[in-house]
Amino acid sequence: MTEQPTSHEGRQPLAARPQERTRPRSEATGGSSVPPPAGPPQDLAGTARREGDRLRFVGAATRRIARGIDLDEIVLGLCRATVPTFSDAILVYLRSPLPVGDERPVSPFVLRLRRTDRLRLAGEDSDPGTVPLPVVDPQTDLMPAAELCEVRSGGALSEVLRGVRPVFGDSAAARAALPELLGADRTVPSGHRAILAPLRGRRRVIGAAVFLRRPDRPAFEPNDLLVAAQLATHTALGIDKAVLYGREAYIADELQRTMLPDSLPQPTGVRLASRYLPAAETARVGGDWYDAIPLPGSRVALVVGDVMGHSMTSAAIMGQLRTTAQTLAGLDLPPQEVLHHLDEQAQRLGTDRMATCLYAVYDPVSHRITIANAGHPPPILLHLGGRAEVLRVPPGAPIGVGGVDFEAVELDAPAGATLLLYTDGLVESRLRDVWTGIEQLRERLAATAQLTGPDHSPPLEALCDDVLDVLGPGDRDDDIALLAARFDGIAPSDVAYWFLEPEDAAPGRARRLARRALTRWGLEELSDSVELLVSEVVTNAVRYAERPVTLRLLRTDVLRCEVGDDSPQLPRQRRARDTDEGGRGLFLVNRLARRWGATRLSTGKVVWFELPTPA
Structure with missing residues (x-):
């Protein structure tokens, strides 16, 4: 599968709630896993409301991802589900090529940036009222990124991907891994917040996703890591199934077409x-x-x-x-x-x-x-x-x-x-x-x-x-x-048909009949070749036939001769020795005719040959 690079960005999100905007940065970045002390009842109500919104978002996003059938639909579903609700931009990297089933992937492997929004028409979506998605250039827009990234064994990015868990962009692990993912001379812009989430399928890591927020957005919270993990898991498993299904469908399609x-x-x-x-x-x-x-x-x-x-x-x-x-x-x-x-x-x-x-x-x-x-x-x-x-x-x-x-x-x-x-x-x-x-x-x-x-x-x-x-x-x-079959037919004037008794005189009679037909058709220059070949084929038929032998000449774009008899034994070409008196008939047919063959019938066989007609 040839993969297109993909990134994604949406509009500015709706204004955050006051509780989110007034949260201190040290608490919002999730530096500690200890929850903040309980406040007044209104703070508890706001927290419960935010958690309920987060759960509803995760449910809707995972359903949207699960609707995708092929690889691009799944990645596009992740992009549209998270931008701008969860992040302002998203970068999705996948293995190139993606491993299928139980095959052993190459190592070190390469991640390729995907851009599924360029593979769809703007606004094409099953949900009514969806805002068309803009085309983002990762080199000049919010999140500059390299197209390809090689994951080296023992590197910082390899360790993050192996850990499977999403990490904040300002963590020590992400600060070392993101430049390796985005490119040596590229980092997350100052003031932006990021989450780096590995995409792990059933058996192995198949890519990574980077969620990014602008400085005017509330920073990611610890619970957002759980959201990113849920989105990454559903996306990776969906991609695994889509790649496997795509391979099986391709094999099945090729199997049928070869039949x-x-x-x-x-x-x-x-x-x-x-x-x-x-x-x-x-x-x-x-x-x-x-x-x-x-x-x-x-x-x-x-x-x-x-x-x-x-x-x-x-x-x-x-x-x-x-x-x-x-x-x-x-x-x-x-x-x-x-x-x-x-x-x-x-x-x-x-x-x-x-x-x-x-x-x-x-x-x-x-x-x-x-x-x-x-x-x-x-x-x-x-x-x-x-x-x-x-x-x-x-x-x-x-x-x-x-x-x-x-x-x-x-x-x-x-x-x-x-x-x-x-x-x-x-x-x-x-x-x-x-x-x-x-x-x-x-x-x-x-x-x-x-x-x-x-x-x-x-x-x-x-x-x-x-x-x-x-x-x-x-x-x-x-x-x-x-x-569909268009019937052109063969005119009766272009057909000559005879029955020959299986006797010694049959080859000579066949030569005379063939010569008369060729003269009537104006094909006298083929007479020598046709007489010789007809004589050889009829002689072989008379040798084994018990009933009358049939001889038919057809004039179309070629001259076709057919000799039929009641013996099912097909003739075989062989090389005659110098002392043999026979066995050279089919050798002559093979040398002089453009094509020839023998077909067994329910009543015997037919031996035929074709000669090109003069222009």
């Missing part, structure tokens, strides 16, 4: 965009996730899910379900089968491990999309003309319920349309039910599309940003995962 994809793939025929928003700063750990998984045949699987709850457990379950979904997608299972296996996995993870999930597979060649739903909000399809449609997909039961079947539907996915997948945090809140939110989202999408005209689709990234604006201020109670 989400760093970037989306760029499959052929579809453009993708995504957004993820945590629920709030105080509850950043959730179970929402999204994914886009390339599949054989230029298809892509679109996944969005939401594990119930907000905790580290939810995030961990989300990570396991996402990994399971990726594995199942690699097997090229139908969407309903993927949800069925996810349901079984959630039950293996334990009881009450429930989640909603929507799994869709888009085929850019057929311009169709197959969707299965497990208790998730329905997707919305934004057509090119501006019509927004809530797709009718059987909702199904959430994952983890067990013993239920999931149903998949196949729908048209026309070119230019945009499919929006989302979690319920986008459409549901305390102020509206989920179906009202879905209708508002549909209307927002339609209105956005109307602005771009009937022949154009709104930019995908801008559309995602506009969708998030459907939420009003304070209208977000849950995480939001958003995945």
Whole structure:
């Protein structure tokens, strides 16, 4: 955490009571712990009244400090609670860096002056009528101070901090420690009164606070040391908890974000965009996730899910379900089968491990999309003309319920349309039910599309940003995962598809068919490379296949060739010996193709390669 230096000063306090102003200085400075002799009844009443005011101040100040959640809020709460009521200025020094938990801090350690009033807008406070706080320059104002201070072992400042108890600024210990804290050439200005209070957390001293009063204020009393000790203790314990919570929240947030994809793939025929928003700063750990998984045949699987709850457990379950979904997608299972296996996995993870999930597979060649739903909000399809449609997909039961079947539907996915997948945090809140939110989202999408005209689709990234604006201020109670897919598709004229019988003549026929397709597309200069690679891949497929072999060519920004057969055994590249008659096919594919790969399917496998097309 990078820390800003902090000091604090407020207005002149209200006038002190006459009893406080007429108190002799020798008594006010607290040089003796013996209380003054009892006086007339009115003096006893005044003392009781002052003690009651002091107790009420301590109660209000500690409550204000305790309201802070993060480090800056706690230090700012201490500053605003004490200035100008208790002191005219305050300096707060904290370790740099602050130790977290049980870690061993470095020694000697460094104290850094903090200035939280510069980290907030003036007057920003939850209490009505609060006076805006001025910005104080510690170099020129009431309390000059150094930005950094090294606490040397055995030094005067080290001894004061080790003693934990606050001390008056004119005590022998403070007179030796304050120059070490404020700087060698800086001291408390003449006539000012100070209290030096160590800040000790649960295990160690984490800083120091200096309370200062001007000469026209009553001097600090012995009981003010108890007040300073109470304020310092509450502040230090609050800082300890805030630092520990901040570290845990950071780890949890990083854990969840590492479970989400760093970037989306760029499959052929579809453009993708995504957004993820945590629920709030105080509850950043959730179970929402999204994914886009390339599949054989230029298809892509679109996944969005939401594990119930907000905790580290939810995030961990989300990570396991996402990994399971990726594995199942690699097997090229139908969407309903993927949800069925996810349901079984959630039950293996334990009881009450429930989640909603929507799994869709888009085929850019057929311009169709197959969707299965497990208790998730329905997707919305934004057509090119501006019509927004809530797709009718059987909702199904959430994952983890067990013993239920999931149903998949196949729908048209026309070119230019945009499919929006989302979690319920986008459409549901305390102020509206989920179906009202879905209708508002549909209307927002339609209105956005109307602005771009009937022949154009709104930019995908801008559309995602506009969708998030459907939420009003304070209208977000849950995480939001958003995945948008713009369907471009692949034109039928850019696809060539054949079935080849698993016989010796298949490689020669594959070469002739590929050459004709390349001539039709004007890609004759790729003929030699494509014929050679197609021949090698088809020969390998025919060797093991028992059913017809499929050959497909796709022309997009690259030329893609796919050969499928019913054998699940994946080919492996190896280095052939000089005496071997075969084993060089994949070596040639690896040398000539820009990319290649092999994917196992439920019905066999697909081997594919890509070649760049001429400019």
